[in-house]
Amino acid sequence: xxxxxxxxxxxxxxxxxxxxxxxxxxxxxxxxxxxxxxxxxxxxxxxxxxxxxxxxxxxxxxxxxxxxxxxxxxxxxxxxxxxxxxxxxxxxxxxxxxxxxxxxxxxxxxxxxxxxxxxxxxxxxxxxxxxxxxxxxxxxxxxxxxxxxxxxxxxxxxxxxxxxxxxxxxxxxxxxxxxxxxxxxxxxxxxxxxxxxxxxxxxxxxxxxxxxxxxxxxxxxxxxxxxxxxxxxxxxxxxxxxxxxxxxxxxxxxxxxxxxxxxxxxxxxxxxxxxxxxxxxxxxxxxxxxxxxxxxxxxxxxxxxxxxxxxxxxxxxxxxxxxxxxxxxxxxxxxxxxxxx
Amino acid sequence: xxxxxxxxxxxxxxxxxxxxxxxxxxxxxxxxxxxxxxxxxxxxxxxxxxxxxxxxxxxxxxxxxxxxxxxxxxxxxxxxxxxxxxxxxxxxxxxxxxxxxxxxxxxxxxxxxxxxxxxxxxxxxxxxxxxxxxxxxxxxxxxxxxxxxxxxxxxxxxxxxxxxxxxxxxxxxxxxxxxxxxxxxxxxxxxxxxxxxxxxxxxxxxxxxxxxxxxxxxxxxxxxxxxxxxxxxxxxxxxxxxxxxxxxxxxxxxxxxxxxxxxxxxxxxxxxxxxxxxxxxxxxxxxxxxxxxxxxxxxxxxxxxxxxxxxxxxxxxxxxxxxxxxxxxxxxxxxxxxxxx
Numbered sequence: 001x002x003x004x005x006x007x008x009x010x011x012x013x014x015x016x017x018x019x020x021x022x023x024x025x026x027x028x029x030x031x032x033x034x035x036x037x038x039x040x041x042x043x044x045x046x047x048x049x050x051x052x053x054x055x056x057x058x059x060x061x062x063x064x065x066x067x068x069x070x071x072x073x074x075x076x077x078x079x080x081x082x083x084x085x086x087x088x089x090x091x092x093x094x095x096x097x098x099x100x101x102x103x104x105x106x107x108x109x110x111x112x113x114x115x116x117x118x119x120x121x122x123x124x125x126x127x128x129x130x131x132x133x134x135x136x137x138x139x140x141x142x143x144x145x146x147x148x149x150x151x152x153x154x155x156x157x158x159x160x161x162x163x164x165x166x167x168x169x170x171x172x173x174x175x176x177x178x179x180x181x182x183x184x185x186x187x188x189x190x191x192x193x194x195x196x197x198x199x200x201x202x203x204x205x206x207x208x209x210x211x212x213x214x215x216x217x218x219x220x221x222x223x224x225x226x227x228x229x230x231x232x233x234x235x236x237x238x239x240x241x242x243x244x245x246x247x248x249x250x251x252x253x254x255x256x257x258x259x260x261x262x263x264x265x266x267x268x269x270x271x272x273x274x275x276x277x278x279x280x281x282x283x284x285x286x287x288x289x290x291x292x293x294x295x296x297x298x299x300x301x302x303x304x305x306x307x308x309x310x311x312x313x314x315x316x317x318x319x320x321x322x323x324x325x326x327x328x329x330x331x332x333x334x335x336x337x338x339x340x341x
Numbered sequence: 342x343x344x345x346x347x348x349x350x351x352x353x354x355x356x357x358x359x360x361x362x363x364x365x366x367x368x369x370x371x372x373x374x375x376x377x378x379x380x381x382x383x384x385x386x387x388x389x390x391x392x393x394x395x396x397x398x399x400x401x402x403x404x405x406x407x408x409x410x411x412x413x414x415x416x417x418x419x420x421x422x423x424x425x426x427x428x429x430x431x432x433x434x435x436x437x438x439x440x441x442x443x444x445x446x447x448x449x450x451x452x453x454x455x456x457x458x459x460x461x462x463x464x465x466x467x468x469x470x471x472x473x474x475x476x477x478x479x480x481x482x483x484x485x486x487x488x489x490x491x492x493x494x495x496x497x498x499x500x501x502x503x504x505x506x507x508x509x510x511x512x513x514x515x516x517x518x519x520x521x522x523x524x525x526x527x528x529x530x531x532x533x534x535x536x537x538x539x540x541x542x543x544x545x546x547x548x549x550x551x552x553x554x555x556x557x558x559x560x561x562x563x564x565x566x567x568x569x570x571x572x573x574x575x576x577x578x579x580x581x582x583x584x585x586x587x588x589x590x591x592x593x594x595x596x597x598x599x600x601x602x603x604x605x606x607x608x609x610x611x612x613x614x615x616x617x618x619x620x621x622x623x624x625x626x627x628x629x630x631x632x633x634x635x636x637x638x639x640x641x642x643x644x645x646x647x648x649x650x651x652x653x654x655x656x657x658x659x660x661x662x663x664x665x666x667x668x669x670x671x672x673x674x675x676x677x678x679x680x681x682x
Binding site for chain 2: 054080096101103104107108121124127192317318
């Protein structure tokens with residue numbers, strides 16, 4: 001581990017903060033997918049008993065946080081700081097969960113990259129001693145997202161072949177200076193990239209360039225190669241965006257092969273579930289991280305992961321104004337404690 | 342300075358990162374107000390030559406950042422990290438400015454508290470060595486904000502007496518480990534507070550409780566009193582919210598008096614400018630900080646400032662769903678270098 005806190009866009013966490021607990025809550029469709037058995041909780045109803053989808057999204061966050069605290073056997077007053085955000089306008093999913101909980105919190109907006117951004121900040125804050133326990137928390141909800149970004153569900157609009165399905169779910173991760181669990185030795189901050197793609201139903205393509213940029217920056221900063229990772233996982237590029245990242249690296253003579261996966265591809269079954277290019281949303285990478293990737297690390301099936309949260313920074317207004325889709329990707333290294341050696 | 346990185350909700354920056362430069366850009370109405378002569382740049386046209394108000398808001402950010410770099414005589418590749426956010430849905434004001442600049446960036450959402458949140462994170466990152474130069478950047482635009490949150494401007498809706506006027510402007514602040522300028526020795530992270538206020542045109546009242554909470558937490562954590570500050574400045578409570586904070590402290594036997602001001606009250610002239618309770622928006626505290634408060638520190642008119650960014654975490658959807666207005670406040674201590682002793 002180099003004796004600096006920063007190399008290029010990459011932050012070095014020399015004390016290697018530990019992910020001591022994680023929890024995931026997912027919706028019905030996600031429960032029917034390939035990771036269905038791995039979520040901590042699944043909701044049968046889209047509204048989780050709330051009166052609106054927006055309130056339901058806040059409940060997803062509340063359930064994820066509650067489960068996280070149960071697993072770690074601590075109270076919420078033992079969490080020093082929460083980094084959170086979501087896709088709803090003005091991040092009301094997060095704010096309405098957090099209100100009156102007494103949890104000190106810093107709000108984020110990174111579109112679907114928010115879990116990686118929150119994890120990066122949690123790692124940075126715990127490493128620097130600003131928090132003894134920091135939580136990264138994010139959510140998305142298919143129905144709340146659909147009516148905000150696209151059409152009212154009752155309209156029954158057809159989805160284009162490149163469209164993705166917003167995941168209903170929330171993930172929560174707890175980071176501490178010591179303990180059992182995988183560690184965060186470093187993380188790479190992304191830049192906003194816009195390659196001029198204007199199709200809001202093809203977010204995977206817009207985000208692929210951002211993912212490629214950030215992974216390259218990470219490898220350049222650290223002197224590593226893709227072979228140093230057992231798994232590189234992007235957040236929600238979907239089938240098409242994933243193929244684009246593979247093609248971009250292939251152009252550089254790098255074959256990503258089986259060590260590259262995408263959370264948006266992992267979460268649904270393309271044959272049984274009609275989700276076109278796959279999953280998306282703040283909840284997508286969050287629940288796949290918590291239900292699948294961190295479990296693989298704990299089980300020793302992978303030793304070192306590059307978790308790359310990807311976000312399409314569009315809004316319905318920017319789409320109506322016929323603007324292109326800027327995108328960002330933040331990458332967090334997560335590895336087994338013995339892999340540090 | 343205590344030998345810890347954290348006390349309660351308060352982060353301690355033992356290396357006291359320095360604010361080495363700052364810049365402000367404001368609109369026409371702001372230029373006509375009491376701080377008119379103090380902005381670095383003022384825009385005559387609401388659209389700044391752009392085709393939409395949303396694009397104009399991104400231009401405000403671009404101008405603020407450009408001016409910041411000019412003042413410090415550095416290029417943008419010498420900035421390691423930008424913390425930014427705005428009020429537009431999905432923070433497109435920030436994303437469309439940042440795209441393809443190559444600036445590593447972390448997106449924030451703290452409603453109108455974003456400048457304080459960005460400054461807190463810039464201080465934390467520079468103090469920990471994660472960045473040699475971090476920039477805090479935020480903006481708001483009256484017309485873009487009005488049509489998003491309230492009514493189309495052409496509709497000519499009447500404003501209620503408690504309404505505030507969204508500031509058109511952007512502020513940018515540069516934080517470095519060393520140099521000339523005021524320092525950031527500590528900052529206090531807020532919690533989301535909701536006292537059940539449902540009037541979206543009375544954001545000052547909703548935010549007043551959050552400001553009171555965070556200032557109290559800050560004083561409790563640090564063992565300081567209000568007399569330790571030459572100035573406590575809230576972000577955009579306006580006339581009514583400011584009076585509420587004064588009343589809440591008075592109930593505790595604390596008379597804030599002349600050492601307490603509000604950026605939303607400072608920015609417009611209540612007699613000449615028809616802005617009801619005063620200014621609001623991400624740009625409000627940002628431009629008042631950069632055009633007024635930091636100048637007062639530099640000139641020695643004040644030695645120690647508690648800058649309290651306040652944010653109303655409502656959305657048009659939460660208002661339509663008849664929900665109350667959660668609010669947050671983050672506080673950043675800014676002081677002259679000799680005041681550290």
